[in-house]
Structure formats: C-alpha cells, structure tokens
C-alpha cells in the first residue's frame with residue numbers, strides 16, 4: 457500500500473541568468489568566457505572611485521525579451537538600486553540591481569510536472585542586475601584569489617512564487633525555463649559556465665495547511681541534476697527536524713555536491729540587511745512602449761506553441777513533438793528536412809534517432825544538411841537503399857559529406873531489386889541450409905527470419921528485403 461504523503465513540500469526558485477551580450481552591463485568590457493583572470497576589467501567594473509556606469513542597451517533589450525517570453529508585464533520605468541554587502545569579489549561594496557521597482561512583474565510559466573501534469577508557476581518578478589566577481593579557492597595553496605572578469609556581467613533574476621511542490625518539479629521547471637530563454641535568444645543557459653544559477657527557498661507543511669512552514673534558502677546548486685538532489689536532501693532534513701519535535705531555523709544552507717549534503721552558511725557570510733537604495737549614478741531605466749512592442753513582435757515562436765503546431769501540422773505524437781522542439785536548432789532543422797520534401801513522420805524518426813545521436817557525439821552539431829537527409833529518406837522510401845544501408849550512408853554524409861546517391865553507390869549499398877539476382881541468393885541460402893528447410897516445412901514458420909537474415913548477409917545488405925521475403929516464401933511453399 458502506498459503511504460499518503462505526510463508532508464507537502466513548498467519551493468520557490470530564484471534563477472540568475474546571464475544575458476547573451478558581448479559586453480558588460482555598465483561598461484564596455486568583454487563578457488567572453490574563459491579568458492585569463494582579471495584581463496576583462498576597467499575602472500567601472502573594478503569599482504574604482506569616480507568611474508560612472510552606463511547601461512548596456514543590448515542587455516536591456518534581452519531582459520525585456522526574457523520578460524515578454526515569460527508573459528510578464530514590462531514596466532516602462534524601473535529603478536536601479538544598490539545592494540550593499542561586503543565580499544572580496546565585490547570591489548565596489550555594492551552590486552547594482554533592482555529592488556522596489558523591477559523591470560517586470562506578474563508573469564507565469566507552464567511546464568510538465570512529473571507528479572501533477574501541466575503546472576503553471578507565477579513569475580513574481582524579473583529584474584536586471586550585474587554579476588559579482590569570482591573567488592577562486594583552488595588556485596593557490598592556502599589562499600583565495602579573486603577574478604573580476606565576471607564583475608559587471610549582465611544578469612536577470614527570475615523569481616517564482618512558492619508554487620513548486622517537489623524537487624523533481626523544480627528540475628522540470630528549470631529545464632522549461634532554460635528552453636524558453638534559449639528559444640528567445642536571451643541566454644545560452646549553460647550551468648557549467650555559470651550562465652544559469654539557481655537558489656531555492658524550501659519549506660514543508662502538513663497536507664491541507666495553508667500557512668507556509670519556516671523556510672530555508674538553499675544555495676550553491678550548480679547543475680540541473682543537483683537541483684533535485686539538493687532539494688531532496690533539504691526536504692528530508694526539514695521533515696526529520698519536525699518529526700523529531702524540533703523547529704526549522706530560518707537560514708541559508710549550502711549544498712555540497714561531493715558529499716550530497718547541506719550545511720548552514722556561516723553567519724559571518726550572511727547578510728540580512730542589504731540597505732538597498734536607488735543608485736544615484738543611474739537615472740531610472742525607461743523603456744518606451746514602441747521598444748517593448750518591437751521586442752514582442754520579434755519574439756520567435758516559443759517551445760509550447762511550436763510543440764502544439766508540430767502535433768497539428770505534422771501529425772506527430774506529443775512525445776515526438778516534445779523531443780523535436782526541445783532545442784530550437786533541432787526544431788528548425790526538422791522543419792527544413794520536411795520542407796525539402798521528406799515525409800514528416802519519416803523525417804521525425806530520422807531526426808530523433810540518427811541525427812540526435814550524431815549531434816550528441818559532436819558538440820550538438822547537425823552535421824548532415826537538411827536537404828541531403830531529405831534525399832536519403834526519399835531513397836529509402838523509393839527502395840533504392842534499405843534502412844540499414846541508409847544508416848551507413850548517413851554516417852558517411854556526416855563525417856565526409858557528399859551526395860547520398862553517390863555515397864551509396866561508392867559504398868556499394870544500392871539495393872538490388874532484380875528478382876533474378878535475388879532468386880539466386882535465395883537459392884544459395886536454401887541449398888546451404890537443408891536441415892532448416894526441412895524444419896520450416898515441418899511447421900517452424902519463424903525460421904523465415906533466419907533465412908531472410910542469411911539472404912541479407914549473402915547479398916551484403918543489398919537485397920531488397922521485401923522482395924527477398926517474397927522470393928523465400930515462394931520457394932519454401934513450392
């Protein structure tokens with residue numbers, strides 16, 4: 457008997473997403489990843505006295521697009537505020553963010569929850585801010601180094617309501633968020649490069665209760681897999697405390713992925729009072745209605761809409777449509793194959809198997825041009841090559857390029873549909889296996905597949921399987 461859950465988990469997520477710009481939020485320094493430490497810095501992002509910030513229009517545009525993609529209301533006037541705290545990787549002593557008047561509020565995002573079907577979470581706010589630098593604890597023995605290349609990199613922070621109900625759901629939300637932001641061209645959302653980071657608020661309560669339990673904040677979650685793990689560990693800790701008669705203490709917990717545990721952040725690392733106030737160096741951020749309208753008009757079709765359209769237009773299953781629309785590049789590629797003349801269902805099968813498998817091994821590159829794949833699919837449909845041979849042609853097209861027909865000919869894979877030639881192969885196989893022929897004639901019908909396999913082997917994969925099967929049946933029942 458499955459136990460009724462004794463506790464309900466309540467989670468809210470704060471996601472920091474790096475905007476895809478070439479320069480930083482308030483200066484012209486490069487945002488390129490992987491440069492030697494402290495080579496992409498200037499007086500502004502080093503926080504030197506007298507340096508003045510100038511907002512990056514490209515970053516504002518991307519932030520507005522992110523807000524619109526999440527169905528937010530974008531405010532024409534928002535205010536940059538200073539968030540004050542002390543940390544070695546924050547040379548100014550404050551981070552420029554937005555507080556009382558954020559860029560956008562009141563959005564939502566629907567995603568497929570493994571537990572509850574389609575769930576819609578509210579996006580309470582989306583605001584623009586700059587990133588801090590990075591402390592490096594493993595560069596020098598017994599010393600911490602600071603790299604300020606990240607200092608001033610543009611981010612949006614996206615804050616949900618307390619609408620998520622399980623760790624696995626938190627992961628599903630994040631994957632959907634990543635998908636939407638990638639589609640909108642806002643960010644590459646690469647957690648390994650730090651361009652998507654997540655903090656979570658978690659509490660538990662008895663099912664049916666409406667008041668929230670005491671929450672803790674979990675930080676330092678740096679991969680999609682760890683989101684689920686870290687929150688499961690913290691949820692279990694809450695439940696154990698409460699069931700042991702104790703009380704949860706409101707605090708910040710750090711997740712350690714090596715030990716799969718959480719520990720409280722040391723209090724001296726904490727900072728409850730950021731003393732926010734409007735940044736006197738920056739006027740309010742004003743985005744005009746026509747600017748917002750232009751961004752809205754140029755947003756691409758988003759994943760959910762594309763998925764539904766694929767189901768309707770190409771008669772695909774929800775499952776297949778979800779796989780094909782998971783990444784925008786793959787969805788566009790699939791449609792190009794169809795537009796080049798391939799039957800939608802056949803094209804879907806090819807893209808979901810051979811194409812995605814090849815892409816996975818080659819940094820997500822789609823190596824066979826869509827038109828070439830359409831030609832190859834047409835060759836299979838027309839009986840010029842069989843499916844197995846076509847897969848070999850595909851590998852050759854991916855590694856060396858060329859035209860499908862020329863490649864198939866060069867590899868000797870053009871299918872033989874000459875019944876005379878097929879008849880010879882069939883005769884050869886039956887002669888070589890008299891015992892099996894007798895067994896087949898005595899009722900072991902499943903041996904037909906064995907004979908067919910032998911014919912394909914004898915023909916080195918070139919026999920048209922349908923014709924070969926017919927020839928076998930004719931001979932064996934004669």
Ligand SMILES: [Zn+2]
Pocket residue numbers: 480483484485496497498499500501502608
């Ligand atoms: Zn700079």
